[in-house]
Amino acid sequence: MKKSITTKNPYTGQVLKDYQYHSENDIENILNSADKTFEKWRTTDIKHRTDLLQNLANLLEQHKEKYAKLMMEEMGKPLNQGIAEVEKCAKLCDFYIANADHFLADQIIETEAKESFISYDPLGVILSIMPWNYPFWQVFRFAVPTLTAGNVGLLKHASNTTGSALKIENIFIEAGYPKGCFQTLLTNHDTIESIIGNKTIKAVTLTGSEKAGRSIAEVAGKNLKKTVLELGGNNACIILDDANLDKYIDTIVKARMQNNGQSCIAAKRFIVTENIYDQFLELFTKKIKNLTIGNPDSKDTYISVMAKESLAEELENQVEKSLEKGATIHYGNERKNAYYQPTIITNVSSNMPIFKEETFGPVAAVIKVKNKQEAFKTAANSRFGLGTMVFTENIKEVYKEISNIPDGAFFINEMVKSDPRLPFGGTKASGYGRELSKEGILEFVNTKTVYINK
Template structure:
C-alpha cells in the first residue's frame, strides 16, 4: 500500500507537496470522532448552525485569493475562474442563511389526529466523494446544506486536490464548527469497502464518473446506505435556425470551454440546424480562436491546462477514434502534456466516441440537424441525462418541447449551470438525487411522520 499521495501543478509539472495516507486506525478514529460530534451537533438549534454559516461566508470572502491560488496550482483552473468559484461558495452560504430554518421547519399536516406533522431529522455521518474539477464548489454544495441540517461530514476528495481538501477542513474549523463536524479522509480505494461497511456512515454522496458511481452505488446498496450520485454528462446544446448568435455566442463558447472544458454540465454536443449551421460554425470558431491561452495565474487567461496529463491523453484518444470514423478537425486539436488546445470537431455522427461518451476537456463536437425535430431527437440520443440547452427566439413554441427532454435540467438561451436556488442533478447514467435548493438540504434527513392524539 502506498504511503503518500503527491500533488503536482499541471501547467508547470512542478511537484507541490506530499501527504500521508490515513491508516485504517486513523480512519476509525475519525469515524469515532464524527459519531461523538454528531450526538451534540444534531441537537444544536438551527439558528446556531446558520450563525456558523455566516462565519463561513465571511472567511471565504476574506481569504478568496489564498483559496483560489491553491485551486489554480493544484488543478490548473484559470485564476479568475478560481476566484469566481470561491465567491459562488459564499453565495451558497448566503442562500441557506436566508432559507435553512424555513426548509427544515416542521410541516403541519391536517389529519384526524390532535396534531400531526412532518419533522426533518439529521441522519448522522455522511460520506462525500468529490472530484477535482470544482474542488471548492462541489464540496460546499454538499457540506453547507448537509451540515446545516444537523449531519456531520466526511470528505474523500480527489487525490490531486488534497491540499484543497485540507484547506476546506481548516476553513470549517476556523468558522467555529466543532471538531469532527467536517473531516477530510486521505485514503486509498482499497479502504473504501470497510469505510462503507462501518455503521457510523449513514449515507454517501458522490460526484464523479459513471464508473465510480456504479462502484459506490453497489457498495452502498450492499450495506443499505442511501446514495446521491451526480455523474457524467454529454449535454447537448441545440442551436435552432432563429437563435440570436450576436447575443448568445459568448454563452455558447463558455458553455463548452470554461474550466478548460472540464465540467460535467458543459455543452459537449452542439446540435445545429442546417439553415444556421454555417453562420454558427464561423462565429463559434472565431470566438474560440480568440480565447487567450496562458499561464493559469494570468488574470486574462481563459485556456490554461487540463488537470492531469493522463486526462488530456484520454481526451486525445476519444478524438482520434472519432477521426478514424470520419470526423474532421475544424480547429485546434494540439496537445502538449496536460495542455490541450480548444478544439472544434465537425462531421460528427452518433457512432463516434465524442458523441456517445463524456468528453472531459475543451473539445466541441458539432452536429448538423435538418430541423428542430431531428435536433431534439439527437439531443435525447444519449445514455446521460444531466442537462440540455436550447437557443431560440421562439420561446412560446419551445414550451411544448420541454417535456421531451428527459434530463435533470433544461436551460433556454443560457448554459446549464448550478444555482443554489434551484435543484441540481441528473437522470439515466448521470445519476440520481438532487443537490442545492430545498431538495438538497432534505436529501440526508429522516422525513419523519409524527401523529399525536390527545
C-alpha cells in the first residue's frame, strides 16, 4: 500500500508536494480527539457557533485569492472561478449565521400533553468523503451546517487536493474552532471501511461517483450508519421553440463549460426542439469558440486543463465510443495531456455513452427533438436525477412539467446550481439526502420527540 500522496499541477505537470499518510495510530488519535471534542462542542451555545462562522467568513473573504491559487495549482481551476468559489463559501456562512438558531430551535407541537415538542440534537462525529472538482465549496457546504448543528467533522478529501484539505482544517482552527472540531484524514480508500465501522463515526456523507456512493452506502448500511450521497449526474438542458437565446445563451454555455465542465450538476445533454435547433447550434458554437483558453493562473482564462490527464483520457474514450455508434463531431475534440478542447457533438442517440453516462469535462451532447413533449420525455430518460433546466418564454406551460421530471432540481431560464437558501441533492443514481438550507442542517441531527404529561 502506498504510504504517501504526491500532488501535481495539471497545467505544468510540476510536482507540488508529498504528504505522508496518517498511520493507524494517527487515525485512532484523530478519532479520539473528535469524540472528546464533540462532548464539549455539542453543549456550546448556538450564538458562539455562529460567531465562529463569522470568523470563518471573514477569513475566506480576506484570503480568497490565496485559496483560489491553491485550487488552481492542485486541480487546474481558473483563478477567477476559484475566487468565486471561496466567496460562495463565505456567503454560506452568512446564511447559517442568520438562520441556524431558527432552524435548530425546538418545535412546539400541540397535543394532549402538558408540553410536547421536537428537539434537534447533534449526532456526533460525521465523516465526509469529498471530491476534487470544488475543493472548498463541497467541503464547506458539508462542514458549515454540520458543525453549526453541534456535530464535529472529519474530512477524507480527494488525494489530488490534499493541500486544500489541510488548508481548510487550518482555516477552522484559525477561526477559533476547537482543534478536534474539524480534522483531515490523510489516508486511502482501503481504510475507509474500517473507519466507518469505528464506533466513533455516527454518519457518513459522500460527494462523488455513483460507484463510490454504492460502496460507501454498502459499508455504512452494514454498520447501521446514516448516509447522505450526492453522486453523479447527466443533467438535461431543454431549449424550447420560444427560448430567448440572445438573453440566455451565456448562461447556457456556462452551464456546460464552467469549471472546465467538471461538475455533477453541469448541463450535459442539450435537448433542442427542431424549430430552434439551427439557430441554437450556430449561436452555441460561436460562444464556445470564443471562450478564453489558457493558463488557469490568468484571470482572463475561462477554460484550462482538466484536473488530471487520466480524466481527459476517460472523457476521450466516452466520446470515441459515441462516435463509433454514429455521433458526429460538430466542433472541437482535440486532447493534449490534461487539456480537452471544448467540444460539441451532434447526432446523439440514447444508446451512446455521452447520452447515458456522466461526462465530466467540456463536452456538450446536442440532441434534436420534434417538440416539447419529446423534449421532456428525452430529458427524463436517465438513470440520474440531479437536475433539469428549461429555457422558454412560456413559463406557465412548463410549470405543468415540473412533477414529470423526477430530479432533485428543476430550473427555468437558469442553470442548475447550488444555493445556500435552497436544498440540494438528487434522486435515482444521483443519490439521496439533502445539503444546504434547513434540510441540510437537519440531516445529521437526532429529531427527538419530547412528551411531558400533565
